Structure formats: structure tokens, C-alpha cells
Amino acid sequence: MRSLRLRSNIDNLLTYGLVIIAYIVMRILITSGNISSSLQGQLVPITAYIVMAVSLNLTVGVLGELSLGHAGFMSVGAFSGVITATLLTDTIPMTWLRLALALLIGGLIAGIFGFLIGIPVLRLQGDYLAIVTLAFGEIIKNVMNTIYLGYDANGIRISMESANALQLAEDGKVILNGPMGAIGITKLSTFNAGFVLILITLFIVLNLINSRSGRAIKAVRDDKIAAESVGISSWRYRMMAFVTSATLAGAAGALYALNYTTVVARKFDFNTSILVLVFVVLGGMGNIRGSIIAATVLTVLPEVLRAFNEVRMLVYAVILILVMLVRNNLTLRQLFQKIGIKRRNSLANNKEGDDS
Amino acid sequence: MNRVRKKTKMVPLPSQSIVPERDVAQKPILEVSRLGINFGGLAAVEDFNIAVGPTEISGIIGPNGAGKTTIFNLLTKVYQPTSGAILLDGKDTANMNTVQINQAGIARTFQNIRLFPSLSVEDNVKIGLHNQIGYGMFSGIFRLPRFFSGERRARERAMELLDIFDMTHLASHRAGSLPYGAQRRLELIRALATNPKLLLLDEPAAGMNPSETEELMNNIEKIRDRFQIAIMLIEHDMRLVMGICEGIAVINYGKIIAKGTPEEIQNNPLVIEAYLGKKKGYQPC
Ligand SMILES: Nc1ncnc2c1ncn2[C@@H]1O[C@H](COP(=O)(O)OP(=O)(O)OP(=O)(O)O)[C@@H](O)[C@H]1O
Ligand SMILES: [Mg+2]
Numbered sequence: 355m356r357s358l359r360l361r362s363n364i365d366n367l368l369t370y371g372l373v374i375i376a377y378i379v380m381r382i383l384i385t386s387g388n389i390s391s392s393l394q395g396q397l398v399p400i401t402a403y404i405v406m407a408v409s410l411n412l413t414v415g416v417l418g419e420l421s422l423g424h425a426g427f428m429s430v431g432a433f434s435g436v437i438t439a440t441l442l443t444d445t446i447p448m449t450w451l452r453l454a455l456a457l458l459i460g461g462l463i464a465g466i467f468g469f470l471i472g473i474p475v476l477r478l479q480g481d482y483l484a485i486v487t488l489a490f491g492e493i494i495k496n497v498m499n500t501i502y503l504g505y506d507a508n509g510i511r512i513s514m515e516s517a518n519a520l521q522l523a524e525d526g527k528v529i530l531n532g533p534m535g536a537i538g539i540t541k542l543s544t545f546n547a548g549f550v551l552i553l554i555t556l557f558i559v560l561n562l563i564n565s566r567s568g569r570a571i572k573a574v575r576d577d578k579i580a581a582e583s584v585g586i587s588s589w590r591y592r593m594m595a596f597v598t599s600a601t602l603a604g605a606a607g608a609l610y611a612l613n614y615t616t617v618v619a620r621k622f623d624f625n626t627s628i629l630v631l632v633f634v635v636l637g638g639m640g641n642i643r644g645s646i647i648a649a650t651v652l653t654v655l656p657e658v659l660r661a662f663n664e665v666r667m668l669v670y671a672v673i674l675i676l677v678m679l680v681r682n683n684l685t686l687r688q689l690f691q692k693i694g695i696k697r698r699n700s701l702a703n704n705k706e707g708d709d710s
Numbered sequence: 711m712n713r714v715r716k717k718t719k720m721v722p723l724p725s726q727s728i729v730p731e732r733d734v735a736q737k738p739i740l741e742v743s744r745l746g747i748n749f750g751g752l753a754a755v756e757d758f759n760i761a762v763g764p765t766e767i768s769g770i771i772g773p774n775g776a777g778k779t780t781i782f783n784l785l786t787k788v789y790q791p792t793s794g795a796i797l798l799d800g801k802d803t804a805n806m807n808t809v810q811i812n813q814a815g816i817a818r819t820f821q822n823i824r825l826f827p828s829l830s831v832e833d834n835v836k837i838g839l840h841n842q843i844g845y846g847m848f849s850g851i852f853r854l855p856r857f858f859s860g861e862r863r864a865r866e867r868a869m870e871l872l873d874i875f876d877m878t879h880l881a882s883h884r885a886g887s888l889p890y891g892a893q894r895r896l897e898l899i900r901a902l903a904t905n906p907k908l909l910l911l912d913e914p915a916a917g918m919n920p921s922e923t924e925e926l927m928n929n930i931e932k933i934r935d936r937f938q939i940a941i942m943l944i945e946h947d948m949r950l951v952m953g954i955c956e957g958i959a960v961i962n963y964g965k966i967i968a969k970g971t972p973e974e975i976q977n978n979p980l981v982i983e984a985y986l987g988k989k990k991g992y993q994p995c
Contacts, residue, residue: 565850585812
């Protein structure tokens with residue numbers, strides 16, 4: 355048996371390599387014009403969903419807690435990112451810097467929300483996190499639908515009634531327009547920025563997992579009581595994983611929102627949370643590379659299968675159930691194992707054949 | 711079978727405890743008085759008093775459901791006591807939680823082994839070393855020098871500990887894939903890694919054959935001698951208890967019915983009636 359440590363190092367290099375190669379291939383396709391416009395439009399959303407999936411995997415796979423409201427953090431990051439970028443339009447002319455700050459602020463604010471949710475919930479044992487994050491996602495969506503926010507020379511105004519109630523001056527600009535969402539966004543996000551955000555996410559998540567803190571997070575996942583008995587505060591490490599996860603989701607949200615001219619809160623609803631959860635489950639719990647692949651394939655697939663778009667969520671639900679069944683069904687697992695062993699045996703046989 | 715054992719310095723015992731001469735004279739590592747807990751009216755543990763010397767091996771015995779594991783859970787604050795006081799090295803632990811109890815110096819194993827099954831053997835030990843590796847989340851993510859020095863020290867120490875129990879060759883295996891006996895040993899090493907002053911072992915010999923039990927007895931004495939710590943164990947295997955424990959407390963229905971040296975316990979009519987008499991299979995040797 356090879357050392358687990360060495361294997362995880364090789365694994366991480368493979369993950370970085372996969373992302374970098376995929377990026378280079380896409381760059382070549384773009385420059386040579388060999389890419390459909392619909393796919394090109396999907397590039398930034400794909401990078402955002404990859405960050406969403408990897409970050410959710412930190413909570414679901416590595417920490418072992420179910421979150422059903424990851425899109426809520428995406429939403430918080432999206433709107434605070436848009437507000438940041440819009441307010442900084444005149445102050446910071448460099449678009450990349452404005453984008454970077456928007457991602458940073460979006461991430462930080464989503465992280466703060468994660469922390470606030472974590473204070474009561476992460477002390478409890480059981481499915482409370484799933485219930486509370488589910489509620490959080492819905493609450494954020496409904497709150498964002500009622501907020502009007504604009505600014506003029508006199509500063510920022512907020513209202514819960516209507517855009518007119520903001521009473522902006524002539525030069526004023528509405529950023530959040532209630533159910534209409536964020537409007538008049540300057541498109542800042544690029545495929546390059548998405549690629550960089552994926553690399554940053556991988557750097558944070560993989561290094562965290564393979565450090566003292568990550569070891570503690572996994573220990574708490576495996577056995578909370580045992581972890582506490584050896585002096586590891588389960589609350590602290592659950593919080594660390596959950597807040598990191600929320601922060602990255604916030605940055606992904608800002609990246610996503612700044613790719614469009616308008617963004618509505620409905621975009622970050624329960625369906626989106628489940629969609630990202632499907633990426634994680636299909637890619638494999640705790641398997642970061644799997645999350646990346648699943649997020650990419652399942653974001654591109656609906657574009658390819660436009661005809662079935664109406665039943666897309668149904669198909670996802672069915673796939674999710676099937677994967678759960680397969681993972682928990684002993685006979686099926688044994689069947690897969692047998693196939694795996696057979697394949698390995700046949701490989702070994704081939705090798706012997708080559709030698710002789 | 712007559713085991714030759716190196717006894718700790720024995721002295722007469724102070725206070726209300728009825729345990730005989732032991733090394734608790736100057737300063738016991740653990741003092742428990744009037745400890746108790748109710749589970750919805752059932753007094754699982756009641757009026758439990760004990761004092762343990764700093765390098766003593768002591769035992770708690772009693773029939774199934776007597777409240778032995780509950781005592782460990784009270785000492786480590788898995789359950790909050792409804793009454794009584796626990797002093798660890800003279801310090802009151804009333805306001806400590808499980809994590810702080812470990813940091814203050816109590817480590818334990820569990821009756822039903824609780825490892826981190828998906829982590830490697832080495833990582834399981836490193837989890838025990840967690841609070842001795844001084845680098846945080848930031849150094850970990852940005853791979854600062856403290857990360858490398860901390861991890862190197864953790865690895866060296868983990869290997870050292872594994873080596874004491876001949877487990878270095880298993881270091882990179884998944885803990886969950888180990889055979890039963892090795893899992894028990896790993897759990898003990900992990901507890902030991904936290905640098906405890908008092909080690910609690912809950913039925914460490916459960917499921918072991920006589921030769922494995924013999925090895926365990928040697929290991930327990932080895933730990934005491936090498937690390938100079940107190941060990942308190944719960945065990946049904948009378949050969950182990952009578953063989954290595956210097957003081958024994960017998961529990962029945964949550965209450966101490968007898969305390970004493972192995973010899974005294976074996977000759978105590980109360981114990982013979984309440985415990986040993988019922989379990990004819992366990993004849994102390
Ligand atoms: N969390 C709990 N809630 C309610 N009752 C409990 C709880 N934990 C233990 N008990 C009860 O307390 C009593 C003592 O249990 P305990 O596990 O301490 O026994 P034990 O002496 O360790 O037995 P064994 O030798 O079988 O391990 C039992 O009657 C048990 O049912
Ligand atoms: Mg027990």
C-alpha cells in the first residue's frame with residue numbers, strides 16, 4: 355500500500371493540472387474561433403459553479419455536514435459584490451482591481467453570514483445545519499426581493515418600498531431594484547478571472563485539507579466525541595470549514611453576478627443549492643477533482659440537451675437518488691468492486707503477458 | 711500465575727477514601743468527591759469518591775450496567791455531573807468541557823473503539839498531537855515555515871509513539887482497516903499522544919485472547935513506567951485487574967461497594983456476594 359500522504363500530493367497535482375490544461379484548451383479554442391457562442395457564454399458561469407461545488411464539498415464532503423442553502427451565500431456574495439463594484443466605478447478605473455475587490459467583499463460578507471449562522475447551529479448535533487441553511491437560502495431570496503438600494507452624490511439610500519422611495523437626485527443610480535434584482539451592472543467578470551478564482555479556491559481548500567486544521571476537520575467528521583476527547587474543539591473546526599465554504603461561495607456569487615447586466619435573487623434559489631449539491635454528490639464526497647468535473651459536465655450538458663431542459667431538475671433528482679442508492683447498496687457496491695478487481699486483474703495479466 | 715511487578719511507592723491514604731496505602735500521600739492527581747448523575751430519575755452514579763496517585767494504576771470493576779463507563783463520561787464531561795466535585799491535579803474542573811478536560815490532562819479510550827476510521831494511522835496519532843503542534847489555519851493554507859516545522863515534529867513524534875507499540879509499519883494504513891487488536895492499540899496511542907497526566911481505559915482487554923491480554927498488561931505497565939502517569943481502567947477481565955491494579959473500586963448500581971488492594975477485594979465478602987459470586991467464570995488468580 356502506497357503512503358496515503360504521497361497519494362494525496364499526487365492527487366492534488368493532478369487536480370491543478372486538470373484545471374490548467376482545461377483552461378489552456380479553452381483558450382486555444384477561443385482564439386481559433388472553434389467554440390459556439392452559447393458555450394462561450396457559459397464559461398464564466400461554469401467557473402463560478404466549479405468554485406461553488408468545491409466550496410460546498412468542504413462542508414458536505416470534508417466536514418460531513420449537509421448544507422441545503424449554499425446558493426444563499428452565493429446570493430449574498432453576488433449582491434454585495436455588485437454593490438461594491440458599482441460604488442467603486444468612479445474611484446477605481448482599473449476593472450480587474452474593481453472585480454478583485456468585489457469578489458473579496460462578496461466573499462467576506464458571505465463569510466460573515468456563515469459565521470452568524472454557525473454560532474448557534476454548529477454547536478448542535480444532527481441535521482440542524484441542513485434545516486437552517488435551507489431556511490437561510492429562502493430568507494435571503496425573499497429579503498433581496500424587497501430591497502431597493504441606490505446612490506447619488508449625497509450617499510447611499512436604502513428602502514424596502516420602491517425605487518422612488520429612495521428619492522435619488524438627478525445623477526443618482528439605482529443598484530438594487532427589488533424583485534427586478536441588481537440592474538445596470540457593468541460586466542467585469544472574465545473567463546481569466548474565473549480561472550484565477552478556481553486556482554485560489556483550490557489553493558485554499560486543498561492546503562486547508564492537508565494541514566493541521568484540515569486533519570482536525572476530518573477528525574470531527576469521523577467522530578465528534580473522539581475528537582473532543584483528544585482536545586479538539588468540534589465547534590471551532592466546524593466553523594472554520596463552514597465559514598471558508600461560505601466565503602468562497604460568496605466570491606463565486608460575485609463572479610457570477612458581474613458576468614451579467616442584471617441579476618435577480620430567484621437565480622440563487624433552492625434549485626441552485628440542490629444543483630450544486632448534485633455536483634458534489636456525483637463528483638464524490640470529499641473528492642475535489644470530482645466536484646470540478648461534475649460541475650463542468652452538468653453545466654454544459656443542459657446546453658447540449660436543450661430539448662430536455664424542462665425536465666432537467668427531474669433528471670437531477672433522479673440521478674441524485676440513484677447515486678445515493680448505489681453508494682449505500684451493498685450488493686451494488688460489491689458488484690462495482692468486483693468489476694474493479696476484475697479490471698485490475700486483467701491489467702496485471704496483460705503486464706505478465708508483456709513480460710513473457 | 712504470579713506476575714512480578716514494580717510497585718509504586720506505597721503510603722497510607724489520607725481523607726475519606728478507604729483505599730489502602732498508595733502513592734497519593736503528597737498530592738493525588740485526581741480527587742473525586744460525592745460525584746453523581748441522574749438520568750431521568752435513575753441515579754446511574756451516586757456518591758462516588760476516589761483519590762488516585764500520580765503514577766498509580768487503579769481499576770474500576772462491577773457488573774454490566776453498574777455505571778462504570780458513566781463515571782468516565784463524568785470525569786471527561788461527556789455528561790455534566792448533577793452533583794459532586796472533580797479535582798484534577800488540585801484544580802477544580804467544574805467549568806471545563808470535554809476539550810478543556812483533555813487539555814488539562816485527562817485522556818481516554820472508549821468501550822466501543824472510537825477511531826477516525828477514514829484517516830491514516832499516522833494521522834490518528836497526529837490528531838492526538840494536535841494541541842502540541844503550534845501552527846494555525848493561516849500558516850497551513852499559505853504553507854509558511856511554521857507549517858513545515860510543525861508537521862515535521864508531529865511526524866517524528868507520531869512515529870516515536872507508534873514505535874513504542876510496534877505499529878510503525880502500519881502508519882500509512884487507514885485506521886478503519888486495521889484488525890481489532892491494532893485498533894485498540896491505536897486508540898491508546900492516540901490518547902497517550904495528548905500528553906495526559908491521567909489515562910482512562912474503558913475495557914481495554916475486551917475481545918482480546920489471553921496472549922493479547924498479557925501483551926496489553928505489559929503495555930499498560932510500560933506506559934506508566936515510561937510516561938510516569940496515572941492510569942485508571944475499567945475491566946471485566948479479573949486476571950488483568952488483579953494483575954496490574956494497585957487500587958480497585960467495585961461499583962454496583964452506581965455506588966461504590968468496596969475499595970482496596972486486589973487482595974482485599976478478592977477477600978471482601980460484599981464483593982464476592984455482589985459481583986464475583988455471580989460471575990463464577992471470573993475466578994481471580
Ligand atoms: N445517556 C444515558 N441516558 C440514560 N441512561 C444512561 C445513559 N448512559 C448510561 N445510562 C444508564 O446508566 C447505567 C450505567 O451505564 P454504564 O454504561 O455506565 O454501565 P457500565 O458499568 O459501563 O456497563 P458495561 O459493563 O456493560 O459497560 C445503565 O443503566 C445505563 O442504561
Ligand atoms: Mg461500560
